[in-house]
Amino acid sequence: MRRALFESFTQRPLTEPPPKPDAAGLAELAQSVNRAARARLGRSLSIRQVDAGSCNGCELEIHALNNAFYDLERFGFHFVASPRHADVLMVTGPVTKNMREALLRTYNATPDPKWVIAVGGCAADGGLFAASYAVIGGVKDVVPVDLTIPGCPPSPKALLAGLLALLQKAA
């Protein structure tokens, strides 16, 4: 272990420069981020991820945000365990009827000001599952959505660009 730790002092970091904030995201966010929120939060945002019915593909790419290449925490974002600690809900999946109540409760447990990001094609409008008897639809059909990041699943780079758009507006 010691050898590996020492080596990391001599090697260049793997972390890559960030992508540009997502332009479409900036426009979508214009309405929802006001001055009061900016003053209160500064440049640090806590994220609570909620799987409302996803296939788990989006979760894998959200996980990747924490790896050495994307290193999300350098921007002041971090994932938290409780919605009570969160500023941002990242919601994935078509919202299933069986998860509707859990999503609502999580949303209600998140203190204001808060933002909801719908992650992935299913979260946008239910995707391939929209017509199912067991699915309500997109996230916006259950809670208000401030930003949508498309993709199936969105790449970590796309996720990062969306989050940076939020940061630019909020901070």
Added chain:
Amino acid sequence: MNPTRTVVNEQGWGEAIDRLVGGSAALFGLWGDAPNVHMALLDESTGNIAVLTYACTDGKYPSVGAKHAPALRLERAIRDLFKLDAVGSPDTRPWLDHGVWDGGQRAPYIFLPTEGEGLHQIPVGPVHAGIIEPGHFRFTANGEHVVRLEQRLGYVHKGIESLMTDATLDNAAKLAARTSGDSTVAYSFAFAQAAEAALQLTAPPRAAYLRALMAEIERLANHFGDIGAICNDASFAMMHAQCGILRERILRAAEACFGHRLMMDAIVPRGVARDIAAEGIAQMQALLTEIRRGFPRLIELYDNTASLQDRTVGTGVLRPAYARQFGAGGYIGRASGRDFDARRTPGYAPYHDLAFEVPVLSAGDVNARVWIRIHEIEQSLALIDQILNRLPAGTIRTDVEPKGEVCEGLGLAEAFRGDVLVWLRLDGKGRVERCHLRDASWFQWPLLETAIEGNIVADFPICNKSFNCTYSGHDL
């Protein structure tokens, strides 16, 4: 693969149940197809798969779960989705149906009773602390020790099988690819094989090799991700970071080769959607070299860190007898002595042409499950070598029209977490009449309940991660 489906009467159904109870066959699937119920059995010594059909009268069939516990949840799911009743089942509670599909109120769920002095309950989920899928765990504990865990799943039920009904083959393949995102390649692989068995055609050799390449890349990515995550659950962040780097490199190589990090929709019925990119082979070979250089040091780190071993050795033991009874697939079964891998038995193209070993251990603890994955990484690296060296030339897709008659097929693929079974019936126009997808987790989830018994609550995350059952693939 196209095993003959046999229609049986009550006696034949009963004989099959006796075989399951006697252990000469493992339950491989049980699904509704109103007004019928189908049961798949696996003879583990020969790899033969049999599918039996029982025609229900008044929506009733004799319960398999009454005598063979692994069938219980499958029967509850059949009841929820097809309104067919398993007569004699000791557990008739709903499973996937939470009472809200037709706009009703969530029905209260009765957990199994626990009695004893000083017991308390800890409800966890469906929304968990990490970035994971939703499910509810009800722990009954005495102080720190778990006395009973009961799972409540179904939260991510999306009605996939119902959406597949009447879908075109292409649309159904897309749904199959989104059944469990971490196993998207394996699901597409199994679905494509089922469709090809039904249409009686074979994917070209080059397509078969490319499918196996994708399947092994997917296995590598998941094993690296999970080994890191298991160590992270023991607060050993360095393994997590190092394994995360390897996982990311693999996903990037997958994107360079096949245009998508998770290789979603890359395998389609009749072949593969796209050929490997021209520079992909060199890039993949460079990646193998890098993994071979870096991974042995990580294995050494895992093996020589006492604080980590303290958390994984002897934790979450799954007894071999349970693994056998439930026909547990994947590293869960193989870490508890069940020597089964669908790539070898019954096997499918192109694995018959490739040399690989199936690692088996018998300790059944978290450590054994980690070691199985380490050995499987080594095997997958060797398999990718063979595939790249022998990649046949030729087309990647066959064009065959539907036969114009109703046809059935069965597909099987070894996902990273175990065997995925797909059973498919097509109508004369090549549309899906009925498709059933059975994840290995149906037989793994219940075993997590036994593996956690007697462990402390704080060890649940590491036990759960070492199983890493799918929620979405199970809830469908």
